[in-house]
Amino acid sequence: MTEQTGVITIHHMRLHRCEGCLAACRPERGARSLVSQLKKARRSPYTAPPLNKETIKMADLKPTPPDNNAPPMPWFGMDIGGTLTKLVYFEPRETNRRELDKETEILKNIRRYLTRNSAYGKTGRRDVHLQMDNVTIRGRRGTLHFIRFPTSEVGAFLQLARSKGMATLVNTIYATGGGAYKFEVDFIKEVNMNLSKLDELDALIAGVLFVDSMNPQECYYWAPPDSITSQDTPPYLEASLSQYARKPFDFSNPYPFLLVNIGSGVSMLVVNAPNDYYRVSGTSLGGGTFLGLCCLLAGCSSFEEAIALAAAGDNTTVDKLVRDIYGGDYERFGLRGDLVASSFGHMCSAERRAKVSREDLARATLVTITNNIGSIARLCASNERLERVVFCGNFLRVNPLSMKLLSYAMSYWSRGALKALFLEHEGYFGAVGCLLHYDSKNHKREKTKSDGAPATPPEPGAADR
Ligand SMILES: Nc1ncnc2c1ncn2[C@@H]1O[C@H](COP(=O)(O)OP(=O)(O)OP(=O)(O)O)[C@@H](O)[C@H]1O
Ligand SMILES: CC(C)(CO)[C@@H](O)C(=O)NCCC(=O)O
Numbered sequence: 359m360t361e362q363t364g365v366i367t368i369h370h371m372r373l374h375r376c377e378g379c380l381a382a383c384r385p386e387r388g389a390r391s392l393v394s395q396l397k398k399a400r401r402s403p404y405t406a407p408p409l410n411k412e413t414i415k416m417a418d419l420k421p422t423p424p425d426n427n428a429p430p431m432p433w434f435g436m437d438i439g440g441t442l443t444k445l446v447y448f449e450p451r452e453t454n455r456r457e458l459d460k461e462t463e464i465l466k467n468i469r470r471y472l473t474r475n476s477a478y479g480k481t482g483r484r485d486v487h488l489q490m491d492n493v494t495i496r497g498r499r500g501t502l503h504f505i506r507f508p509t510s511e512v513g514a515f516l517q518l519a520r521s522k523g524m525a526t527l528v529n530t531i532y533a534t535g536g537g538a539y540k541f542e543v544d545f546i547k548e549v550n551m552n553l554s555k556l557d558e559l560d561a562l563i564a565g566v567l568f569v570d571s572m573n574p575q576e577c578y579y580w581a582p583p584d585s586i587t588s589q590d591t592p593p594y595l596e597a598s599l600s601q602y603a604r605k606p607f608d609f610s611n612p613y614p615f616l617l618v619n620i621g622s623g624v625s626m627l628v629v630n631a632p633n634d635y636y637r638v639s640g641t642s643l644g645g646g647t648f649l650g651l652c653c654l655l656a657g658c659s660s661f662e663e664a665i666a667l668a669a670a671g672d673n674t675t676v677d678k679l680v681r682d683i684y685g686g687d688y689e690r691f692g693l694r695g696d697l698v699a700s701s702f703g704h705m706c707s708a709e710r711r712a713k714v715s716r717e718d719l720a721r722a723t724l725v726t727i728t729n730n731i732g733s734i735a736r737l738c739a740s741n742e743r744l745e746r747v748v749f750c751g752n753f754l755r756v757n758p759l760s761m762k763l764l765s766y767a768m769s770y771w772s773r774g775a776l777k778a779l780f781l782e783h784e785g786y787f788g789a790v791g792c793l794l795h796y797d798s799k800n801h802k803r804e805k806t807k808s809d810g811a812p813a814t815p816p817e818p819g820a821a822d823r
Contacts, residue, residue: 429796435789440621442506442509444786447472447505450500452498490502504789520548528551530553534556534792535558563627577782578782579780580778583598594674612629613630616629616748620751623640624642651723658720661756668724675718676721677704680697728767747768750785
């Protein structure tokens with residue numbers, strides 16, 4: 359087992375997912391340096407060193423040598439977004455000598471509380487199916503835990519952090535997202551914690567590249583059934599969508615690609631290399647719009663409810679299709695009769711409004727938002743001459759319908775030139791990007807900053823274009 363101080367490695371990782379109940383435990387996988395991973399973003403096949411019971415016992419008994427410069431545990435990365443706050447917690451597997459002497463009851467209690475529960479208070483949730491085991495950060499082996507809660511509950515989170523005594527252990531958290539700025543003062547006032555702020559798009563890309571390079575099945579696509587490519591089957595019908603199959607995509611040569619982060623709003627980034635990207639576009643019609651409109655139109659009270667309604671609905675009672683206008687296809691410009699001509703176009707009729715169901719309204723909202731994002735992404739990709747479009751963000755959580763619609767739209771409107779790709783850890787990349795700052799190189803950089811030296815300049819890509 360290799361452990362290199364100051365280098366982030368993953369020895370092996372277990373993941374299992376349950377979206378659509380695709381439960382699958384991962385085999386062990388390998389250790390590589392972060393720098394080489396991010397530079398090459400290449401996934402070479404890895405065979406984990408054999409781990410027998412004795413090796414494990416020895417490792418458990420033998421504390422790792424202390425790294426006196428390492429920040430004290432607990433280690434968190436945090437992304438405080440417009441809707442959801444994402445917290446990634448690193449749980450060390452072993453305790454080093456220094457910590458054995460010093461480990462406090464408080465630290466043990468925090469660890470126990472976070473790792474033995476999957477729900478925290480009324481709204482905090484741990485996505486157990488995304489857990490990554492045997493990750494090594496700064497020479498420490500451990501597990502990454504993925505936790506989220508609504509950003510509207512930041513106050514309750516701070517109370518909880520205070521009641522668990524976190525403030526006595528942690529004085530700085532690496533944090534990103536707009537909330538890292540908005541709530542900075544509250545963190546200081548309520549729990550005496552400083553936020554070391556990182557740019558959300560820098561953190562997002564670092565997180566995507568890191569997690570993808572660690573997990574051969576992080577990146578995937580939805581393969582359409584043959585009948586859809588033959589153009590005969592209406593793509594919006596459940597009969598077609600249910601036949602899409604999820605398949606792993608080899609993202610070992612990723613550049614250049616368009617990264618579309620669908621959070622509350624949507625950011626689109628052209629990524630040419632780990633440190634070379636720019637924000638090419640965005641739209642305010644994002645995941646927040648979907649949820650907001652579903653609450654208004656369909657009386658939803660949660661994202662999960664909105665998605666369940668949409669899955670059971672039919673948007674053609676709400677949207678006006680090309681065939682509702684033409685009586686069939688608009689052949690001259692290749693517009694099929696079953697395409698949406700006007701989103702919500704039927705809703706100007708009182709008679710239709712009286713008949714429409716909550717399910718249909720939720721479905722139409724989902725289709726409208728998804729298709730709009732798809733159109734902008736497609737235009738950006740073709741303007742920038744990109745072939746791969748990677749979608750992430752929590753709008754895609756438990757939302758295979760949008761992923762399949764995006765897959766169809768990308769391929770149909772580009773005549774097969776564009777490929778829609780998706781990532782398993784959906785909305786957690788910004789928080790992972792923050793956690794990567796525990797790597798000694800990044801940490802040193804942060805130290806220099808607080809020593810009064812000029813802060814690290816933003817990466818060349820950080821500017822909007
Ligand atoms: N449990 C949930 N509660 C609320 N929204 C959810 C939930 N699960 C998924 N979502 C969807 O995810 C979106 C938020 O995604 P994400 O966490 O990636 O963005 P954010 O960081 O909050 O927003 P932004 O990046 O724009 O600041 C919501 O707008 C909603 O569409
Ligand atoms: C403001 C952010 C970057 C916050 O994450 C995001 O919500 C977003 O990209 N909104 C879309 C803004 C626009 O480009 O219209």
